[in-house]
Amino acid sequence: MKTVLITGATGYIGRRLTNLLLDDGKYEVRLLVRNRKKVQLSIMDRVDIREGDTFDKDLLFRSLQGVDTAFYLIHSMGSTKDYQDLDRLSAENFRESCIAAGVRRIIYLGGLGVKEDASKHLLSRIETGEILSDKPQQIQTIWLRAGVIIGSGSASFEIIRNLSQKLPLMITPRWVRTLTQPIGILDVLSYLQGSIELDHKENLMVDIGTEPLSFQQMMQQAAEVMGLKRLLIPVPVLSPRLSSYWLILFTPIPYRLASALVEGLKSETVLQNDNAATFYREISPMSFKQTVAHAMQEMEQNQVISRWCDSSGGEACDITDFDNPAGAILRDVRIEEYGEGIAQSDVFRAACRIGGSNGWFRYNFLWQIRGFFDKISGGYGLNRGRRLNRELRVGDALDFWKVVDLKEGKRLLLYAQMKVPGQAWLEFDVQPDQLVQTAHFIPRGLLGRLYWYSVWPLHNFVFADMARTIVAKARDLS
Numbered sequence: 062m063k064t065v066l067i068t069g070a071t072g073y074i075g076r077r078l079t080n081l082l083l084d085d086g087k088y089e090v091r092l093l094v095r096n097r098k099k100v101q102l103s104i105m106d107r108v109d110i111r112e113g114d115t116f117d118k119d120l121l122f123r124s125l126q127g128v129d130t131a132f133y134l135i136h137s138m139g140s141t142k143d144y145q146d147l148d149r150l151s152a153e154n155f156r157e158s159c160i161a162a163g164v165r166r167i168i169y170l171g172g173l174g175v176k177e178d179a180s181k182h183l184l185s186r187i188e189t190g191e192i193l194s195d196k197p198q199q200i201q202t203i204w205l206r207a208g209v210i211i212g213s214g215s216a217s218f219e220i221i222r223n224l225s226q227k228l229p230l231m232i233t234p235r236w237v238r239t240l241t242q243p244i245g246i247l248d249v250l251s252y253l254q255g256s257i258e259l260d261h262k263e264n265l266m267v268d269i270g271t272e273p274l275s276f277q278q279m280m281q282q283a284a285e286v287m288g289l290k291r292l293l294i295p296v297p298v299l300s301p302r303l304s305s306y307w308l309i310l311f312t313p314i315p316y317r318l319a320s321a322l323v324e325g326l327k328s329e330t331v332l333q334n335d336n337a338a339t340f341y342r343e344i345s346p347m348s349f350k351q352t353v354a355h356a357m358q359e360m361e362q363n364q365v366i367s368r369w370c371d372s373s374g375g376e377a378c379d380i381t382d383f384d385n386p387a388g389a390i391l392r393d394v395r396i397e398e399y400g401e402g403i404a405q406s407d408v409f410r411a412a413c414r415i416g417g418s419n420g421w422f423r424y425n426f427l428w429q430i431r432g433f434f435d436k437i438s439g440g441y442g443l444n445r446g447r448r449l450n451r452e453l454r455v456g457d458a459l460d461f462w463k464v465v466d467l468k469e470g471k472r473l474l475l476y477a478q479m480k481v482p483g484q485a486w487l488e489f490d491v492q493p494d495q496l497v498q499t500a501h502f503i504p505r506g507l508l509g510r511l512y513w514y515s516v517w518p519l520h521n522f523v524f525a526d527m528a529r530t531i532v533a534k535a536r537d538l539s
C-alpha cells in the first residue's frame with residue numbers, strides 16, 4: 062500500500078482530506094502535525110502521526126521516508142513575523158526533504174490568480190508553488206489553484222452566510238463586483254484525491270473553480286438558497302479598510318483575514334488554464350448554489366469537520382505548551398458539589414456545552430459586552446462560536462477561547478485568545494462529587510493586575526453562576 066503524507070492535517074483542508082483518504086482505505090496515511098493532541102481522537106489509531114514542523118529539516122526527512130505522495134497544505138499567514146519569508150523557507154525545506162527522501166510527487170493547493178495583480182497573501186501562495194515546482198527533474202509537483210472555497214466552516218462561506226443572514230440591505234463597494242471562480246470543498250477534495258494517481262509525469266498547474274461570479278452575485282445566490290430576499294446597492298468606491306471593519310463587525314473573521322480577503326478581491330481571480338477539464342474528466346464541479354446548499358446542510362446536521370479557525374496560521378502552533386496553567390498567580394476557584402443522582406459524565410457533558418449559540422448562561426450579556434470590546438480591539442470576539450454544539454475537540458475555537466486540553470469525563474481546559482493583558486485559562490475539573498471550576502491568570506505587569514482586579518466584581522456573578530448552571534444542566538441530562 063502506498064504511503065501518503067498530509068501536512069496541514071489540522072487545518073481546514075487537511076482535516077477533511079485526511080478523513081476522505083482514510084474512508085477511501087487505499088493508502089497508509091501519515092500526518093505531519095505541530096501538535097498531535099489536535100488530531101481527532103476517532104482517527105488516532107488509523108494514522109501514523111509525526112509531530113513537528115517544516116522548519117525542522119531532519120524531522121521532515123524522517124517523516125518523508127517511505128512516502129509516495131506528499132500533500133503540502135500549509136501557510137504562515139497569521140504569523141507575527143514576515144510570513145512571506147516563512148512560507149519561502151517552509152516550501153524550500155519541504156521540496157529538498159522530499160527529494161532527499163525519494164518522494165514521487167508533491168501535491169500543493171495554492172490560490173487562484175496572476176502574479177501581476179496578486180495581493181501579498183496570494184503572492185506568497187504563488188511563490189510557494191514556484192518553489193515547490195522548481196526542480197522538476199528531481200521531483201514532480203501537481204499545483205492546484207483554488208479561489209474562494211465554499212464549505213461549512215470555510216472563511217468565505219462564513220462571510221457570505223453571515224452577511225446574507227444579518228443584513229437585508231447592503232451598500233456594496235467596487236471589490237464586491239470583481240469576478241472570481243469559487244469552488245465547493247467537496248470538489249477541492251476530489252481534485253486533491255484524484256491528483257495522487259493522476260497519470261502524468263511532468264509538473265502540472267491546475268486551476269479549479271466553478272462558474273465565474275462576483276462576491277455580490279455569490280451573496281445574492283446564497284440568500285436565494287437560504288430563502289431570503291436581499292437588496293444590494295452598488296457604490297463606485299473601493300474602501301478596503303472600511304469594508305474590512307464592516308466584515309469584522311458582522312462576520313466571525315478577524316481583521317487580518319478580512320483585509321486579506323478584500324485585498325485579494327481587488328482584482329479578478331479566474332481560471333488561467335483548462336487543465337482541470339482536460340486531466341480530471343471525471344470531476345464536474347458543483348454549481349455555487351449547490352455548494353451553499355451542501356454547506357448549509359452540513360451545518361444543520363452538525364457535521365462540520367473543520368473550520369477556518371482550527372489552525373494557528375502562525376510560525377508555531379497556537380496551543381502547544383498552554384495545557385498547564387500551573388504558573389498562574391491569580392485564580393478564581395468555584396467549587397460546586399453535586400449530589401447523588403447526577404453522573405460525573407453528565408457534569409462533564411454539560412461543561413462541554415458552554416459558549417457559541419448555547420450561550421454563557423445568566424450573564425450572557427456580560428460575555429457579549431466583553432466579546433464586543435475584544436472584537437473592536439482586533440480580537441476574535443464571541444462570534445467565532447463553536448464548530449458543533451455538542452462536541453468539542455482539542456484545537457476547537459470556542460468563542461474567544463481555544464480548547465487546549467480535554468480528558469473525557471474529567472477535564473476541559475480553555476485558553477483565552479481574547480485581547481487580555483496576560484494569559485488566561487478557564488478550567489473545569491470534574492471530580493466524582495464536585496465540579497471545580499477555576500479561572501487562572503498570569504498578569505502582564507501592572508496593567509494585567511489592574512485588569513484582573515477591575516473585572517473581579519463581575520467574576521463574582523459570572524463564574525459563580527457558571528458553575529451552578531453547569532451542575533443544574535447536568536441534572537437535566539442525567
Ligand SMILES: NC(=O)c1ccc[n+]([C@@H]2O[C@H](COP(=O)([O-])OP(=O)(O)OC[C@H]3O[C@@H](n4cnc5c(N)ncnc54)[C@H](OP(=O)(O)O)[C@@H]3O)[C@@H](O)[C@H]2O)c1
Pocket residue numbers: 068069070071072073074075093094095096099113114115116133134135136137151170171172173186207208209210215216217368369371372373374375376377378379
Ligand atoms: N481555506 C481556503 O479557503 C483556501 C482557499 C484557497 C487555497 N487554499 C490553500 O489551501 C492550503 C491549506 O489551507 P487551509 O485553509 O487548510 O489552511 P489552515 O486551515 O490555516 O491550516 C493550515 C495548516 O498548516 C499547519 N501549519 C502551518 N505552518 C506549518 C508548519 N510550518 N509546519 C507544519 N504545519 C504547519 C497548521 O497547523 P496548526 O494547526 O498547528 O496551526 C494547519 O494544520 C493553503 O495552501 C491555502 O493557500 C485554502
